[in-house]
Amino acid sequence: MLGKQAFLRHSVFPQAGGMRSTRQNVVRRRGTGLASLWRYLLAGLGLAALLVGVLAAVYLTAPHSAQPVGPDISRTKKTDNGLYVASFVPERGVVRQGELESWVLTLKTKTGASVERAAIAISGGMPQHNHGLPTSPQATDYLGEGRYRIEGLKFTMSGLWQLRFAISSGAGSDTVLFNVVL
Amino acid sequence: MRRLFCFLALTVAVLLGGCGKPDFSDAEKKTIASLALNTLPALKPDTTNRFADVPAAAALGSTLFFDAGMSRDGTVSCSTCHKIDRQFQDDLPQAVGVGRTNRRTMPLAGVARDPWFFWDGRRDSLWAQALTPLENPLEQAGNRTAYAHYMKARFSERYERIFGPLPDFSGIPLNASPLGSNAEKAAWNAMSGAQRDAVNSVYANIGKAIAAFERSIEPAPTRFDRFALDLATGAEPKGDAAFSREEILGLKLFIGKANCVTCHNGPRFTDNGFHNTGVPPVADLPPDRGRVDAVAQVEADPFNCFGAYRDGEASACGELRFMVKDAPELVRAYKTPSLRGAATRPPYMHAGQFSSLDEVVAHYAKAAPSVEGTSEIHPLELSDRERAALVAFLKTLTE
Numbered sequence: 001m002l003g004k005q006a007f008l009r010h011s012v013f014p015q016a017g018g019m020r021s022t023r024q025n026v027v028r029r030r031g032t033g034l035a036s037l038w039r040y041l042l043a044g045l046g047l048a049a050l051l052v053g054v055l056a057a058v059y060l061t062a063p064h065s066a067q068p069v070g071p072d073i074s075r076t077k078k079t080d081n082g083l084y085v086a087s088f089v090p091e092r093g094v095v096r097q098g099e100l101e102s103w104v105l106t107l108k109t110k111t112g113a114s115v116e117r118a119a120i121a122i123s124g125g126m127p128q129h130n131h132g133l134p135t136s137p138q139a140t141d142y143l144g145e146g147r148y149r150i151e152g153l154k155f156t157m158s159g160l161w162q163l164r165f166a167i168s169s170g171a172g173s174d175t176v177l178f179n180v181v182l
Numbered sequence: 183m184r185r186l187f188c189f190l191a192l193t194v195a196v197l198l199g200g201c202g203k204p205d206f207s208d209a210e211k212k213t214i215a216s217l218a219l220n221t222l223p224a225l226k227p228d229t230t231n232r233f234a235d236v237p238a239a240a241a242l243g244s245t246l247f248f249d250a251g252m253s254r255d256g257t258v259s260c261s262t263c264h265k266i267d268r269q270f271q272d273d274l275p276q277a278v279g280v281g282r283t284n285r286r287t288m289p290l291a292g293v294a295r296d297p298w299f300f301w302d303g304r305r306d307s308l309w310a311q312a313l314t315p316l317e318n319p320l321e322q323a324g325n326r327t328a329y330a331h332y333m334k335a336r337f338s339e340r341y342e343r344i345f346g347p348l349p350d351f352s353g354i355p356l357n358a359s360p361l362g363s364n365a366e367k368a369a370w371n372a373m374s375g376a377q378r379d380a381v382n383s384v385y386a387n388i389g390k391a392i393a394a395f396e397r398s399i400e401p402a403p404t405r406f407d408r409f410a411l412d413l414a415t416g417a418e419p420k421g422d423a424a425f426s427r428e429e430i431l432g433l434k435l436f437i438g439k440a441n442c443v444t445c446h447n448g449p450r451f452t453d454n455g456f457h458n459t460g461v462p463p464v465a466d467l468p469p470d471r472g473r474v475d476a477v478a479q480v481e482a483d484p485f486n487c488f489g490a491y492r493d494g495e496a497s498a499c500g501e502l503r504f505m506v507k508d509a510p511e512l513v514r515a516y517k518t519p520s521l522r523g524a525a526t527r528p529p530y531m532h533a534g535q536f537s538s539l540d541e542v543v544a545h546y547a548k549a550a551p552s553v554e555g556t557s558e559i560h561p562l563e564l565s566d567r568e569r570a571a572l573v574a575f576l577k578t579l580t581e
Binding site: 137 | 445453454556
């Protein structure tokens, strides 16, 4: 709308001084091919400007949801062969970059029973940076109800981290991978 | 026609005017805020050193830090390389004490916040670090019993006021150390276990006093911090807090395309980790494999967190307990240095390999492979303008 007005106000007619004179000119020259051409051109430009304005408004106000699909960052998942359901959460609820942290790995069987006396090996790293974990986290305590304290985790950089658990108990051996994005 | 041109010119002017203001996305603003010095938390207590925040210990530590008597020939102190008017570093590619070492002196601002010390992290506390150059034959080149005798001779009153009575020195040799010359080693081995422990306790307290002093050395606010604060509060940056277009471009690259912030993160611009970034070795220096060779050294150190001279609980030893001991990426991995003040303290890298920030940026853009192990960095397409902008931004991290 603004664009159209602006184009009308600043008409390209050599004699045009403003809206009124534009209209007069158009009336005076009605019937000549040249006037019609200018009129259509002007209307076309106005509409184009309007379209650009609307598109800009839509683009600027729309939520930026068109991001590419990221890695699966769910905190609860089935292990790779479906032997266990594992969940992995920070013990204090929040992840803090650059500090030694404890997380809790909870292991249940398919039927929901707590997994006790599991042997847990932990590895991982940052796949985009060719390096493993900056620390060697370990399962240091069994907290009951299938919950194991994983101590010594440290996320030193922002980005995608992967933590792989190899789990072994009476129910069998399985692995699970958790993605953590900082 | 002239009005049309007028209108178009105005439109262009308005659009260009908009570009002059710093225009950061919300994600960029969040990253910039995370780098600002006002997000640096208060210094945590060091429970492994119960004298860490005792003023008399810091005062004694300060005396020892500047005392050239704390060396074999009475010419070298901590401050010989950690120069107080030069960000506590010495501007040399490799430090020179009694002899020439193979590593660049590290500056000390914020050092008490490090989990690991030296370029390769071969010590796990500030007080254990302070002890290491004292006995290094290329640095202060002293020996353990000589330092204990020196404390008694020079500082017994101050020492005992802080740490309690000095041990009985009768029968303790003047020169003995488990790390010294063959004669010094033999003398050390001839001492009783109780004597060795008594000397080690005095020696550990020397480190604890120096560490107490070093805790006071903290980073100062810079132009970048003033800019970041204004950006966060929405205030118009004034005076030197206003960034030029080049500095803004450099900042955007630093936190964006150039990936610098991946490792140089947080208010100290370091992740406190060890990385192989393909920095070339120096031809005439002994082989240097970085972190991979430091693991055994910190484990063997009697003054490490698991050792008998730690104060407080072993729960403070998480870094040592969960240390990565054996991984291919430890080969030629070195600590990420803080970038605060870096622009005014060339040369750069663990042995002063690069003499200017331009060379540093060129190295990271090229990302040449490591001579040993695997470099973590990837080549970057950076124009000359972008390289200059990165350097311009790094210069804003100085006072």
